[in-house]
Amino acid sequence: MxxxxxxxxxxxxxxxxxxxxxxxxxxxxxxxxxxxxxxxxxxxxxxxxxxxxxxxxxxxxxxxxxxxxxxxxxxxxxxxxxxxxxxxxxxxxxxxxxxxxxxxxxxxxxxxxxxxxGLKNVNPGVPVPEMEVMPPWRRALSGLQRHSKERDSKAVSYHYDVSNKFYEWVLGESMTYTCACYPNAGASLETAQENKYRLVFDKLGLKAGDRLLDVGCGWGGMVRYAARRGVHAIGVTLSKEQASWAQAEIEKQGLGEFAEVRLQDYRDVPEGQFDAISSIGITEHIGRDNYSSYFGKLRSLLKPGGLLLNHSITRPENSRTTKAGAFIDRYIFPDGELAGPSIISAEAENAGFETIHSENLRPHYAFTLRDWCKNLEAHWDEAVEEVGLPMAKLWGLYMGACQYGFETNVIQLHQFLLVNLDDEAGKSWTVPLRPWWEA
Missing domain, CATH: 3.30.1050 (Nonspecific Lipid-transfer Protein; Chain A)
Structure with a gap:
């Protein structure tokens, strides 16, 4: 020493x-x-x-x-x-x-x-790897309003259009980039992701013939899960790579009659009167100031009595809304913002929803990140070859940091099940009296 x-x-x-x-x-x-x-x-x-x-x-x-x-x-x-x-x-x-x-x-x-x-001589400049992984559009944002459609599209594209092959190695067969739900601590990642889709499907009370909208649908896992059970499902994403991969997988699995994934902003969805909406991992991207319009738009797309499942990362307290840390904002999720669970539920309720159920899946996200890190380690050489060493190291650093954050209650993951009250001031209760799904 x-x-x-x-x-x-x-x-x-x-x-x-x-x-x-x-x-x-x-x-x-x-x-x-x-x-x-x-x-x-x-x-x-x-x-x-x-x-x-x-x-x-x-x-x-x-x-x-x-x-x-x-x-x-x-x-x-x-x-x-x-x-x-x-x-x-x-x-x-x-x-x-x-x-x-x-x-x-x-x-x-x-x-x-x-x-x-020697602080007078400190001037290392911007590191070369940062220039390699930073999106070029961040150097020209002055004309783009935060969380405008154009800026959100560029931000999502930066994070999700890395490489579908890279994501296949990290995420595994499910190609699901959101928190899984582990039926037990020893369950595999694939089992846990399938169980998460089962949980969302059951909470929404979906059945054959229903219409589902999945906003921020990623590579279409929820859409395909619902379509295999006879639900007509539309997914929307701002990532070209995700939309292309998801639509190809829909055709590969013969689900075209029931499933569709579009390159589209949720704010531009023209249809309405959906039986249910799933929102799995999009709230983190829309910005605190847009919660009211976000929930208002989703409510307008639901039929009276329709259900919304909102699944998102949250802060463990509700006194403030925080942007992502400097590392996450610069390298991973540009413009990302997190809020406490009560802030999210209050905005949903102010928009006319009624909260039926909420739960915190924080330990499940720590398990999910642990398994993604294992996948990246198992495919390290291929990942480096595909996206380069700086990007591969960046993802290891990011996922390791997030795993630690969920383990230590720096961040949480909440699911809210919400019902669209009808125009008669909520006089009609349209769901069963007690929870109808298995945990």
Whole structure:
């Protein structure tokens, strides 16, 4: 371990700098620096190596998750003890350091740290891998209103039009990019995704001959599930790759009589009087200011007494609405916003829906991300060949961070079952008196 910070004016080693702001003996991670110094236990399953001064510069310029992501993607830090497809454990270790062990140095030590780091010379610029994975449209957004149809289309395309082959390796056979529902902790990912579709189908009370609209339908998993049971299902997505893949799969499975997936904004759906609507993972993309119009539009597409199943990532509290962190917003979900469950249900109710049932599937999303990380690890070489090392590392980092977030209640996943009250002020109760589906 590096020397403890002294009182002299000599430059501090990296190990000394870290030791001056954290208690190291019980550290869950060992940090080894390019100057030969270190911090943390001599023997530790997790080792973070700072291989160049650019690592520190990235942390100084962009404190928090963005600096960590930049340093990791540029290779100025390396992590031993975890696979790049699933760097989940490192987040827990770094959070322990940040929340439980870190403390502010005294003024003299802080000045020595600044001098040792050489802040006047810090200017690593934007890392090349960031330019490779950043969408070009983010450099020309001034003329696009946030959550306008054009901007939403570009944002969705950036995230989902990566490569269908890449998504097949990560998501598995179901091609389902939303939280699964595990009947038990040992269930497979495919079993859990099929069970999720079964749960949504049953909650919506669908039966042969009904009409279903699936907004933000992804690769059409819910649409095909419903169509195989005789439901006429339309799915809409803003991703060209998703729409193309989904429609081809519909034809491949002989479901064209019942199923259709369109490249279309949910705001432009011309039909109405659907028996049910499923919205699985779209609320995160529409923006807090648009919740009212979102639920209003969906209600206008439902027949009186029709049901809406809204499935989305949420915050664990309701005092604020937050945009995604700097790393997620810059690299993963541009313009994404999350809100607490009560905010979402209140907006739905203000739009004229009545809440029948809600539940939190937070542990299920942690399991889902765990299994996606395993899939990426199993196909790592193919994924790197398909999308490049920066993008493959980016997805491992993103999914590992999200898995940790769901495990530690930083984020949750809620399903709301809502009924479209009729025009007679809700006098007619059109659903069974008690829940009619199996958990």
């Amino acid at each position: 590096g020397r403890k910070a002294g009182t002299g004016a000599e430059p501090m080693t990296i190990g000394e700098i870290i030791s001056s702001v954290a208690d190291g003996e019980a550290s869950p991670v060992r940090i080894e620096a390019y100057d030969g110094s270190s911090f943390g236990p001599a023997v530790c399953p997790l080792v973070v190596r700072l291989v160049s001064p650019e690592a520190l510069q990235q942390f100084v310029l962009a404190p928090g998750d963005l600096g960590l992501a930049r340093a990791y993607l540029t290779g100025s830090i390396e992590v031993d003890g975890v696979h790049p497809a699933a760097p989940h454990d490192i987040f827990g270790a770094l959070e322990i350091l940040r929340k439980k062990m870190a403390h502010k140095p005294d003024l003299a030590t802080a000045l020595r740290i600044a001098k040792s780091v």
